[in-house]
Amino acid sequence: MTCGMPLxxxxxxxxxxxxAERVLDYYNxxxxxxxxxxxxxxxxxxxxxxxxxxxxxxxxxxxNPVTHVIRDARFKTFGCGSAIACSSITTEWIKGxxxxxxxxxxxxxxxxxxxLPPSKIHSAILTEDAVRAAINDYRFKNxxxxxxxxxxxxxxxxxxxx
Amino acid sequence: MLxxxxxxxxxxxxxxxxxxxxxxxxxxxxxxGNASSRHHAYGWAAEAAIDLAREQVAALIGADPKEIIFxxxxxEADNLALKGVFEMYADKGNHIITTEVEHKAVLDTCKHxxxxxxxxxxxxxxxxxxIDLKELESAITAKxxxxxxxxxxxxxxxxxxxxxxxxxxxxxxxxxMSDITQAAGKVPVNVTKDGIDLAAFSAHKLYGxxxxxxxxxxxxxxxxxxxxxxxxxxxxxGMRSGTLNVPAIAGFGKACELAMQxxxxxxxxxxxxxxxLENALLQLxxxxxxxxxxxxxxxVSNISFRYVEGEALLMGFxxxxxxxxxxxxxxxxxxxxxxxxxxxxxxxLAHSSLRFGLGRFTTEEEIDFTINAVTATVNRLxxxxxxxxxxxxGEDMNAxxxxxx
Numbered sequence: 255m256t257c258g259m260p261l262x263x264x265x266x267x268x269x270x271x272x273x274a275e276r277v278l279d280y281y282n283x284x285x286x287x288x289x290x291x292x293x294x295x296x297x298x299x300x301x302x303x304x305x306x307x308x309x310x311x312x313x314x315x316x317x318n319p320v321t322h323v324i325r326d327a328r329f330k331t332f333g334c335g336s337a338i339a340c341s342s343i344t345t346e347w348i349k350g351x352x353x354x355x356x357x358x359x360x361x362x363x364x365x366x367x368x369x370l371p372p373s374k375i376h377s378a379i380l381t382e383d384a385v386r387a388a389i390n391d392y393r394f395k396n397x398x399x400x401x402x403x404x405x406x407x408x409x410x411x412x413x414x415x416x
Numbered sequence: 417m418l419x420x421x422x423x424x425x426x427x428x429x430x431x432x433x434x435x436x437x438x439x440x441x442x443x444x445x446x447x448x449g450n451a452s453s454r455h456h457a458y459g460w461a462a463e464a465a466i467d468l469a470r471e472q473v474a475a476l477i478g479a480d481p482k483e484i485i486f487x488x489x490x491x492e493a494d495n496l497a498l499k500g501v502f503e504m505y506a507d508k509g510n511h512i513i514t515t516e517v518e519h520k521a522v523l524d525t526c527k528h529x530x531x532x533x534x535x536x537x538x539x540x541x542x543x544x545x546x547i548d549l550k551e552l553e554s555a556i557t558a559k560x561x562x563x564x565x566x567x568x569x570x571x572x573x574x575x576x577x578x579x580x581x582x583x584x585x586x587x588x589x590x591x592x593m594s595d596i597t598q599a600a601g602k603v604p605v606n607v608t609k610d611g612i613d614l615a616a617f618s619a620h621k622l623y624g625x626x627x628x629x630x631x632x633x634x635x636x637x638x639x640x641x642x643x644x645x646x647x648x649x650x651x652x653x654g655m656r657s658g659t660l661n662v663p664a665i666a667g668f669g670k671a672c673e674l675a676m677q678x679x680x681x682x683x684x685x686x687x688x689x690x691x692x693l694e695n696a697l698l699q700l701x702x703x704x705x706x707x708x709x710x711x712x713x714x715x716v717s718n719i720s721f722r723y724v725e726g727e728a729l730l731m732g733f734x735x736x737x738x739x740x741x742x743x744x745x746x747x748x749x750x751x752x753x754x755x756x757x758x759x760x761x762x763x764x765l766a767h768s769s770l771r772f773g774l775g776r777f778t779t780e781e782e783i784d785f786t787i788n789a790v791t792a793t794v795n796r797l798x799x800x801x802x803x804x805x806x807x808x809x810g811e812d813m814n815a816x817x818x819x820x821x
Contacts, residue, residue, distance in 0.1 A: 281731055287800040300819045301802065308725070308752075308767045312802035330802035334727035334743070338800065387819030 274369035280339035285346055288328040290314040298392025300384040304376060309333035311341050313384035315348065315356070317392050322352045329384075337377040340364050344381050353389045357401045421738045422782040422789075426621075426775030427570050427598060427716060428740060432667070433623040433776065439670040440625065443663035451660045452649065462662045469669025473630055476672040477596070477615060478606035485631045485652045486665055490597040493616030493631035494521040496656065497593050500642025501562050501614070502529050505591075509559030515539045515547050516758040518566050519595055521616075526564075535559070543760050544708035545574035553584050562591040562614075567599035571742065571755040571771060572707030573716025575603065582611030591640060597621055597629075601675030602683065602713055607632055613640050619664065623776055624671030628664035631656075678776075686774045687714035689783050693772060694719065696787040700794055702807070706742075706756055706769060715774040718742070718756075720765040723804040724797040729770060732793035737786050742769035764803075 292299045296317050303310040310333065316326040327348050329341035344364060348356050361378040364370070370378060390400045423431070443465060451466045453459025470481040487493045498512065514526055516538045526536045537555045539547045547565065556563075563585045568575045582592040593614040596605050600615075601622035607615055618629035633655065634640045648657030694717045697703060702722035721729065726741030733739075742753035743766070751757075752766035761769075770790070774783075798804040807813060 278731070281728070284800055289805065301816070302819050308763045310802055330800050330805060332723060332801045332803045333725050335731035337725075338728060384819075391819065 276343075276368050277336050277339040277370070280342040280368070281335040284329075284338060284342045286328050286342060287330060289330065290316055290326065290328050295319070295395055296392075298388040298390070298395065300387025300389075300391060302380060302383045302387055304380055309337045309377065309380055311337065311380050311384040313341060313344070313381070313388045315353075315385075315388050315392060317353060319396070322354070324348050324351055324353065324356055333377065333380075334374075336368065336370055336374040337380065339368055340370075340377045340381040341384070343367055344385060348385065353392065354401070357386060357389050358404075359385055418781055418785055421734070421736050422778075422786055423738050424772050424774060424778065424782075424786060425738050425740050426778075427573075427771060427773035429620045429626065430623045430775050431777060432620075432625055433671060433674060435674060436624055436667045436670045440663040440667040443666050447662070449662075451662055452651065462660075465662055465666045465669075466660055469665045469672075472669035472673045472676075474632075476605070476676050477600060477617075477632060478608050479632050480635060482653075483607075483632050483635050485633055485655050486660060486668075487616075487629050487631055487656055488627055488661075489620075489629035490519075490595065490616045490618035491521040491629075493618075493629050494519070494595055495525050496631050496642055496645050497614040497616055497633075498522065498525045498529060498562070498564065499645050500655070501591060501593070501640075502532070502534055503643035504641050505561040509557075509561045511535045511537070511557055511559040512562050512564065513537045513539065513552065513555050513560060513590075514564040515541060515566070517541050517545060517569055517571075517755045518564065519570055519597070522564055522566070522595055541758050544711070545569055545572050545755075545759055546576065546708065546711070547581075549577070549580055549584060552581065553588075556584070556588045556590060560588065560590050562593055564593040564595070567594045567596040567605060567610075567615075568603070568713050569707065569755065570598050571753060572718045572759070573598070573713035574708040575599065575711045575713060577711075578610045578612065582613075586611055591638070598713060598716075601672065601679060602715065604679070607634070613638065614642075619668035619671055622671050622675045625664045625667045628661055628668045630668070682776060683714040686778065689778060689780060690715055690717050690772070690774055693717060693774075693783050693787060697721075697790060700791060703794075704765065706759060706761065706765075715778075717772045718769055719772070720756075720761070720769040721794045722765060722768055723801045723807060724794055725767055726769055728797055729768075729790070729793055732797065733789045736789045740771045740773075742771070743767040 290297045298315050300313045312330045314328045315324045318325050327345040329345050331338045331341045361382040364378040447461040449458030449462040451462040470484050474481040474484050512534055530536055541547055565576055565581050585592040591613045594612050596615045597617045599605050600617040613634040615632040620626040644655050646657050651657050704720045706718040726743030730741050742756045756766040
């Protein structure tokens with residue numbers, strides 16, 4: 255622009271403040287983006303989408319068949335910056351966990367880790383769905399029953415009602 | 417030296433031209449008078465500025481100065497035109513015809529009038545963004561009072577065949593209103609030749625200040641009347657009360673004068689740069705121009721980059737290029753652009769769109785920079801897009817096997 259109006263750099267900072275720095279970090283330098291061999295016996299693949307947002311997440315895990323510990327994870331995501339960040343941060347979190355531990359991932363942990371605004375919670379939910387779909391794909395391939403979400407009743411549920 | 421980010425969102429707003437600012441400044445401090453003060457020099461100076469500006473604004477669209485009603489902007493002008501005509505012509509009928517791709521200032525005003533008893537026809541558009549003229553004609557009934565069709569679309573830049581549309585309206589004795597906000601000062605608009613009875617536009621889209629606009633209201637054949645929506649001192653021939661914003665109006669006038677002088681040359685220059693940008697970006701695979709390319713504003717290009725998401729693209733070069741996207745990936749408004757949807761685009765392409773709006777201060781260097789920035793980001797995001805990988809592996813994109821959720 256040569257119209258002679260200096261543009262204050264502060265307006266960027268304001269613009270970017272709405273996204274936590276960690277989202278931008280994962281967006282700019284996505285960790286573990288890529289593909290694992292979906293035909294491998296040790297790889298589970300979850301491919302999920304939210305039609306109205308047109309977000310698509312593919313989450314893959316590679317599992318040690320003896321210990322059931324996830325030794326590698328990869329993602330590819332079509333969606334806004336926070337959708338990409340949610341998938342990427344979860345690949346880091348999931349490595350080294352057993353498939354049972356990983357299944358208990360709560361999307362609110364991702365929301366907190368990335369300081370997502372309420373309008374972006376759907377991105378974290380989609381990653382959670384993708385992780386679970388990947389785990390169940392692995393379980394199916396290896397003759398295990400699908401894992402289901404456990405509903406944990408709050409310990410003091412009944413006390414409070416009294 | 418390139419100043420970042422490059423501004424390519426000139427359909428949202430334009431920077432004030434320094435020559436406009438210079439025109440405005442004396443009216444803040446030195447000539448601060450109220451244009452309605454008839455008995456002293458301060459008032460006369462303000463009034464003279466208003467008179468000159470009214471001539472400049474009228475000249476841009478081939479109108480008579482008496483036909484210009486200053487408003488706070490195009491939104492107010494759209495409201496005044498539609499609500500004012502609806503009230504004034506209540507005896508004749510209650511039917512309004514408009515299109516699906518109008519600006520929200522028209523669409524939401526129509527929605528409001530529907531609650532007050534109006535019957536509104538929203539004409540569909542084809543993939544170019546054009547209405548079917550036969551459909552328009554057959555929609556006209558004895559109760560139809562006004563046809564409202566925008567001159568040029570704000571998202572895709574398509575230009576409507578206004579002369580043909582107004583000829584149909586005239587043949588049936590129906591008023592023709594047009595939101596000319598995106599077209600005024602960019603392509604020649606002439607209310608007489610184009611057969612427009614009411615036209616709404618604003619200054620900040622043509623390098624003038626924000627907060628000022630105008631409604632053109634035809635005075636002869638036919639003499640159009642609108643009921644005031646703002647009551648008070650009876651300014652603007654009783655159609656819009658409120659002390660006139662003298663500095664803004666003076667700036668609006670200057671901006672119109674400059675636009676009139678520079679429109680032709682500027683249009684050629686921007687058209688060449690737009691084509692360069694567009695052709696370079698179309699080198700990327702699975703990239704599409706949205707809307708008509710033949711009938712389009714010279715400075716606008718709306719492009720979808722399939723398999724990457726618009727908001728992610730904007731984040732990618734947010735520090736480098738300022739643009740708009742047809743995507744809206746928040747739970748507050750999950751729907752992508754209604755204009756792109758009306759063209760028949762699927763959600764995927766609508767979410768993958770970017771609008772490039774060049775302007776008076778856009779340089780060749782900025783276009784080259786933008787081509788590189790957008791290309792790099794599209795390629796980078798496609799590398800991590802599962803859809804792109806499936807596409808490249810030749811999978812049937814309509815038969816993707818999703819996991820059970």
